Amino acid sequence: MITALLVMALGAVLLGAALGYAAVKFRVEGDPLVEKIDGILPQTQCGQCGYPGCRPYAQAIANGDADINCCPPGGEDGIRKLADLLGREFKPLSGEHGVEKPKSVAVIDENVCIGCTLCLQACPVDAIVGAAKQMHTVIAPQCTGCELCVAPCPVDCIAMVPIAESMDSWKWKYPVIEIRKAA
Amino acid sequence: MRRLFGFWGGIKPDSHKNESTRLPVAKAPLPSLLTVPLRQNAGASPRIMVKAGDPVLKGQMIAAPEDGLSVALHAPTSGHVRAIEARAIAHPSGLAGICAIIEPDGAERWVELEPLDAARTSxxxxxxxxxxxxxxxxxxxxxxxxxxxxxxxxxxxxxxxxxxxxxxxxxxxxxxxxxxxxxxxxxxxxxxxxxxxxxxxxxxxxxxxxxxxxxxxxxxxxxxxxxxxxxxxxxxxxxxxxxxxxxxxxxxxxxxxxxxxxxxxxxxxxxxxxxxxxxKPLISRLVTLTGNVAEPRNYEVAIGMPVNELIALAHPQADTDRYLMGGPMMGFALPDLAVPVVKATNCIIAASPTLFPAPTPEMPCIRCGACAQACPAELAPYELYWFARSQNLGKCQEYHLFDCIECGCCAFVCPSRIRLVDYYRYAKSSIRAREKDKLAADHARERYEFRLAREEREKQDKAAKLAAKAAETKAKLARASAGDESAPASESDDKKALIEAAMAKAREQTTPALNTDVHRMTAEQQAQVTVAEARHAAATATAAKDT
Amino acid sequence: MASYLFIVLGAALVNNVVFVRILGLCPFMGVSKKLETAIGMGFATTFVLTLACGTSYFIDTWLLVPYELIYLRTLAFIVTIASIVQLTELIIEKTSPVLHQVLGIYLPLITTNCAVLGVPLLNIGMRHDMLESMVFGLGAAAGFTLALILFAGIRERLEGADVPVHFRGTAIAMITAGIMSLAFLGFAGLDKYK
Amino acid sequence: MLNSPYITKPASVSAVMFKVLAALLPGIAAYVWFFGAGILLQIALASITALAAEAAVLAMRGKPLGLFLKDGSALVTAWLIALTFPSIAPWWLIVLGVLVAIVVAKHLYGGLGQNPFNPAMVAFCVMIVAYPQLMSQWPAAGFTDFAAEFRAIFGADRHLDAIVMATPLDALRTVLRLPETRATVEGVLGSNATFGNIGGRGWEWVALGYLAGGLWLIQQGVISWRVPTAFLATLGLISGAFALVDATQYAGPTFHLFTGGAMLGAFFIATDPVSGATTVRGQIIFAAGIALLTWIIRTFGAYPDGIAFATLLMNICVPLIDMRTQRPVFGRKTGKTPDGRQP
CATH class of the missing domain: 3.40.50.11540 (NADH-ubiquinone oxidoreductase 51kDa subunit)
Structure with a gap:
């Protein structure tokens, strides 16, 4: 009995020492995974996921605090890519964080804008230009469509307008297979 | 005899070349209106130089080349510019593009031409x-x-x-x-x-x-x-x-x-x-008019001639169900027959169910490899199809999707009748869109991070300023109490400093607060809001009435 | 020399850990979605298993048998293997973060992975000597890696298949594993032929 | 809107499948001549089951019935099962085998074109593992009593002693492996009057029938010549090499090529495009792998014929083979251009 205890204790001490040494020797700084996840997220910085921006959400995913299906702007495509990166099962977008919408840009109704600069401060990517008491306008190519400027506007002059299809943005559609039942 | 090389794959479809070479080339008459799309070249659009109502001469430049890849555009005949507006153009999407609408006067008056001697020109x-x-x-x-x-x-x-x-x-x-x-x-x-x-x-x-x-x-x-x-x-x-x-x-x-x-x-x-x-500028070209028509033939056509007026020259048969622009392998069905002939248009084919039978239903791919035997780019079309179908775009790229020239050989030989090229077109444009999104996202991230850094810096600056002010005030106070007797005159100075510090503090607090919260707006702003809201309501009311 | 060949052959193909002994199914199902990670997992397990067979042989012959502590075999092996796995985890975390993220839940699972405990126990039962133990561990691990890589190849392709909705994911993977197991039965008898 | 190309070559999946069926006919004729018409019963049974199972699954999944039933792929699977199972196996064995093939091996993976394993071979392996006894009762050569075969297939009590006979492969394996005997290949194959000199009387003619059908398929362009060639060459070479070393213990190439399922495997099983490799180099590796494994299992393994197991084992490797044997794409070849200029 004593031998058994001694042997096991000795083993535990030896192995513990080895592990402790390795833990110091192979310590990991930072988490390169967060970068990779952040690279997949759409960078709208909209906060619909419940985190203040894309990077915090990436951090949360890497830590295992957040699920991969909380990003409506990234859509199914984004979830698929995250699932692929992390080796997890794909799951549909969780409804509580919102739904996937067509890509839009904010447009300020310039007749109504009072130049209060509230939207300027809300925009996470500085895509709205203007000064106090002067008309504001959105730089469309910079706008991520996050909708964060819509709520603060005191006069509701900001509307989200879906981006119209142009010759440059036109895409070939997924082929629809027509199988006639009669054939 | 020159040594020729072979290329892998390829197909030998029926050529159907004899139909349209029996009759000599004819000149197509001028249509009632010419629709000249502004952008007819790969790259950027040229800059339009005429406006509605302007008279133009045949061969007159109506759009000048801009920076980047663009070439000039000319009036195909003399007449008047009726309008510059968006019209349906020859593209599989059926989307509209900016066109110059020219009404010919029938005189065919040329601009002054300047021939060059190639040997003596740089x-x-x-x-x-x-x-x-x-x-x-x-x-x-x-x-x-x-x-x-x-x-x-x-x-x-x-x-x-x-x-x-x-x-x-x-x-x-x-x-x-x-x-x-x-x-x-x-x-x-x-x-x-x-x-x-x-x-x-x-x-x-x-x-x-x-x-x-x-x-x-x-x-x-x-x-x-x-x-x-x-x-x-x-x-x-x-x-x-x-x-x-x-x-x-x-x-x-x-x-x-x-x-x-x-x-x-x-x-x-x-x-x-x-x-x-x-x-002479490029204002006309040869176009083959063939297929299910009574008189297949090649015509010399002015750029901008609407396809429907051109087709009428060849007398299409009654059972024609659609028209193809380009050949049957790589062309596309015209979504709208009012589209004009452009510089790249080489052929219009009238299609009928007998000439181009509707495809039989698609069967699953059995990986027979016939497509790989036919692919001149030496790709693995069956793998590309498999991955494109399941939207695995990364794998598509691994299998060199973009080396595909969309020649259609794979779909031609496929025993399962899979419209393979459609899948490649879809995957290619999805990947392009995705890359564009990725660029936009990277750009947005950069701007966001820059903004965060700026806000952080502002905060620090503010804190530093406050700390400096506070320290200064403290020092002054200390100095004041120390030299109370020696310098009574400095009392007012101290007071001034104190007041200044307080005022600065108040300013720091109120200035940013001014615009961050709706509830803390000034009366003036409040009034503006009311006025704006009234305007907004009026605007929506009129808009509602209009519709 | 030939006997080593038969040990490897027997452990890798005829009595494949996954397909014939049905051990180590957890990582087999979990880490076979992508070829890349399957290869990583395969090599991690190979490393652990070879080492585990060797160390457990030492523990058994030098510690447990002389002190008549054979009844502690399972316990002693678990402790040893757990430490080896932990070590592997630390090293992987440093060298390949993505692999670490993917193996995240599986690496600790290697600790209690029946294959990693089962193979040393089987090995002791077969009365192999030191070198034979290592070879046996290597063979079994090679079989595991082979199974994992082949399975991952098929699963990557199955991703594009029009599998009936109710069978998507793990269900069809299980069926595939079953058919693969069936195919490996074809090797039956190869190790008996002498 | 329909996109280009607007023209296609007249070719279809069903044409391919029905040509395969036609190519099986010479082999079946030889089968009937030597082993009786029982095989026809089995083929009919298998075909009916296959079509019924296919129809049921398609209906359940809401796929167009007519389109997929017409493609003939289920019939090919059914015929291969009937030809690889013993022709005097009880009816339920065939029916069960076909159900496994069509429902599990084919439709659970999504149906035509998506199954990673050859359905007929899955059925064979499942059945030989589950019913080893029944799966190795083959009719004796020259036994063509249809009534007895009918009773064997549908009868409740099977008196098989008169008609059952070990196949040459089976005989060779069991006798050579007996401990303490000094049996030789020649002794086993020559000692029994029913075994001819090639692959067992009767079976070599069936094999020749398959060979003829297979050559026709190659001529028709339905299958590539590479797969059968690689298969037969590998099997011939390996068995020849070992027979050279010790002819008493290892049967020669003529025996291996003309017995069991070798010809059927070379022309009809290894050539299945769906579950086999697709690249040119991959096809050769795939077929050679099956041949090698077949020989190993036949010679050292526990099962009489290795074709089915070998096929499944190589099916498992197909995704990796295809992945690793992709040819270089146009313009991406590393070799120098004809002018000697480097890209």
């Missing part, structure tokens, strides 16, 4: 002429010719007269009737590029064209070689023809000029000749 000037004459590749890609004519270290110039797609015969007829122009243009391009060799490749199913070109070539320059290449689709693809004539394989992402080769279509060569030695 290369830069010649290239400018190509650009200002609106020359683009007439084989279908519509790439600006002046760019391709600017290559350096070109060893071999190839003139592409292969015309491998079934039904199309416009290049064939051009070679038969205007061999001199083609050879003249080809020699100009050769001098311009400093090429050593000049080859004209023609598929051997066009003996008349070969004979005509040989005759024209011997008259002009015995060093010019007309080569008959074996008939096999897509031998007329640029990469395939270069492979057949020189043995070089041009990979995706590289240009022929990197390998010392440059390739022009016969139509482009003829247009170069006209543009230089006669000064």
């Amino acid at each position: 290369p830069e000037q010649l290239r400018r002429r190509l650009r200002e004459a609106g020359l683009v590749g007439m084989g279908g890609a519509a790439f600006p010719s002046y760019v391709k004519a600017g290559g350096t270290a070109i060893d071999t110039l190839i003139i592409n007269g292969a015309e491998c797609e079934p039904w199309i015969t416009c290049d064939d007829m051009l070679m038969r009737t205007r061999g001199e122009d083609i050879v003249g243009g080809a020699i100009m391009l050769r001098e311009l590029l400093g090429a050593r060799k000049l080859l004209i490749g023609i598929e051997d199913n066009k003996p008349e064209a070969i004979a005509a070109m040989r005759a024209a070539a011997t008259r002009a320059d015995p060093g010019l070689e007309v080569v008959a290449v074996p008939t096999r689709y897509p031998a007329g693809g640029e990469k395939q023809l270069i492979r057949v004539l020189t043995g070089l394989e041009i990979p995706y992402g590289k240009l022929p000029s990197h390998f010392g080769v440059q390739c022009f279509n016969v139509g482009t060569a003829a247009a170069v000749h006209r543009a230089v030695s006669r000064g």
Whole structure:
């Protein structure tokens, strides 16, 4: 009995020492995974996921605090890519964080804008230009469509307008297979 | 005899070339209105120079080349500009593009033409002429010719007269009737590029064209070689023809000029000749009108002629159900017949269910590998299909999706009748869109991080300022109490400092607060809001009434 | 020499850990979605298993048998293997973060992975000597890696298949594993032929 | 809107499948001549089951019935099962085998074109593992009593002693492996009058029938010549090499090529495009792998014929083989260009 205890204790001490040494020797700084996840997220910085921006959400995913299906702007495509990166099962977008919408840009109704600069401060990517008491306008190519400027506007002059299809943005559609039942 | 090389794959569909070569080339009459799309070249749009109501002369420049890849655009005939507006143009999407609508006056008055003597003109000037004459590749890609004519270290110039797609015969007829122009243009391009060799490749199913070109070539320059290449689709693809004539394989992402080769279509060569030695811009071209029509034939058509007026010339049969622009392998069905003929239009085919039967239903892929045997790009089409179908775009790229030239050989041979090219087109445009999104996201991240950094800096600056002020005040107070007796006059100074500090503090607190919260707005702002809301309501009311 | 060949052959193919002994199914199902990670997992397990067989042989012959502590075999092996796995985890975390993220839940699972405990126990039962133990561990691990890589290849392709909705994911993977197991039965008898 | 290309070559999946069926006919004729018409019963039974199972699954999944039933792929699977199972196996064995093939091996993976394993071979392996006894009762050569075969297939009590006979492969394996005997290949194959000199009387004629059908398929362009060639060459070479070393213990190439399922495997099983490799080099590796494994299992393994197991084992490797044997794409070849210029 004593031998058994001694042997096991000795083993535990030896192995513990080895592990402790390795833990110091192979310590990991930072988490390169967060970068990779952040690279997949759409960078709208909209906060619909419940985190203040894309990077915090990436951090949360890497830590295992957040699920991969909380990003409506990234859509199914984004979830698929995250699932692929992390080796997890794909799951549909969780409804509580919102739904996937067509890509839009904010447009300020310039007749109504009072130049209060509230939207300027809300925009996470500085895509709205203007000064106090002067008309504001959105730089469309910079706008991520996050909708964060819509709520603060005191006069509701900001509307989200879906981006119209142009010759440059036109895409070939997924082929629809027509199988006639009669054939 | 020149040694020819083979290329992998390819197919031999029925050529249907005889139908439209029986009758000679005819000149199509001018339509009632010409619709000239602004952007007819790969790259950027030129800048429009006329406005509605302006009179124009035949060959007058109506849009000037802008920075980037763009070429000039000219009025195809004399008349008036009716409008500059968005109209449906020849594109599979059916989307509209900006067009100049020109009403011909029937007089066909030319602008003053300035012919150049190629031998006595500098290369830069010649290239400018190509650009200002609106020359683009007439084989279908519509790439600006002046760019391709600017290559350096070109060893071999190839003139592409292969015309491998079934039904199309416009290049064939051009070679038969205007061999001199083609050879003249080809020699100009050769001098311009400093090429050593000049080859004209023609598929051997066009003996008349070969004979005509040989005759024209011997008259002009015995060093010019007309080569008959074996008939096999897509031998007329640029990469395939270069492979057949020189043995070089041009990979995706590289240009022929990197390998010392440059390739022009016969139509482009003829247009170069006209543009230089006669000064005529590109305002018309040969178009094959064939398929399910009573009189298949090639017409010389003014750019901008609506397709429906052109079709009427050939008397389509009653059972025609749609019209294809381009050949049956790579062309597209016109979503709207009012679209105009453009510089890249080579053929209009009237399709009927008998000529082009509706496809039988798609069966699953059985991985028979017939597509891989037919693929001239030597890809694995079955794998590309498998991954494109399941939207695995990353894998598509791993299997070199973008090396696909969309020639359609795989879909032609597929026993399961899978519309393979549709899947590749879909996957390609999805990947392009995704890359664009990715760029936009990276850009947004950069801006966001910059904003965060700025806010952080502002906060720190503010804190530092406050701390400095506080320290200063404290020091002053300390100084004041220490030198109370010695300097009574400083009392007022101290007070002033204190007041100043307090005021500064108040300012720091109120200024940013002013605009961050709706509830803390000033009365003035509140009033503005009310006014604006009233305006807003009025605007919506009128909008509602209108609709 | 030939006997080593038969040990490897027997452990890798005829009595494949996954397909015939049905051990180590957890990582087999979990880490076979992508070829890349399957290869990583395969090599991690190979490393652990070879080492585990060797160390457990030492522990058994030098510690447990002389002191008549054979009844502690399972316990002693678990402790040893757990430490080796932990070590592997630390090293992987440093060298390949993505692999670490993927193996995240599986690496600790290697600790209690029946294959990693089962193979040393089987090995002791077979009365192999030191070198034979290592070879046996290597063979079994090679079999595991082979199974994992082949399975991952098929699963990557199955991703594009039009599998009936109810069978998507793990269900069809299980069926595939079953058919693969069936195919491996074809090797039956190869190790008996002498 | 329909996109280009607007023209296609006249070819279809069903044409391919029905040509395969036609190519099996010479082999079946020889089968009937030597082993009686029982095989026809089995083929009919298998075909009916296959079509019924296919129809049921398609209906359940809401796929167009007519389109997929017409493609003939289920019939090919059914015929291969009938030809690889013993022709005097009880009816339920065939029915069960066909159900496994069509429902599990084919439709659970999504149906035609998506199954990673050859359905007929899955059925064979499942059945030989589950019913080893029944799966190795083959009719004796020259036994063509249809009534007895009918009773064997549908009868409740099977008196098989008169008609059952070990196949040459089976005999060779069991006798050579007996401990303490000094049996030789020649002794086993020559000692029994029913075994001819090639692959067992009767079976070599069936094999020749398959060979003829297979050559026709190659001529028709339905299958590539590479797969059968690689298969037969590998099997011939390996068995020949070992027979050279010790002819008493290892049967020669003629025996291996003309016995069991070798010809059927070379022309009809290894050539299945769906579950086999697709690249040119991959096809050769795939077929050679099956041949090698077949020989190993026949010679050292526990099962009489290795074709089915070998096919499944190589099916498992197909995704990796295809992945690793992709040819270089146009313009991406590393070799020099004809002019000697480097890309």
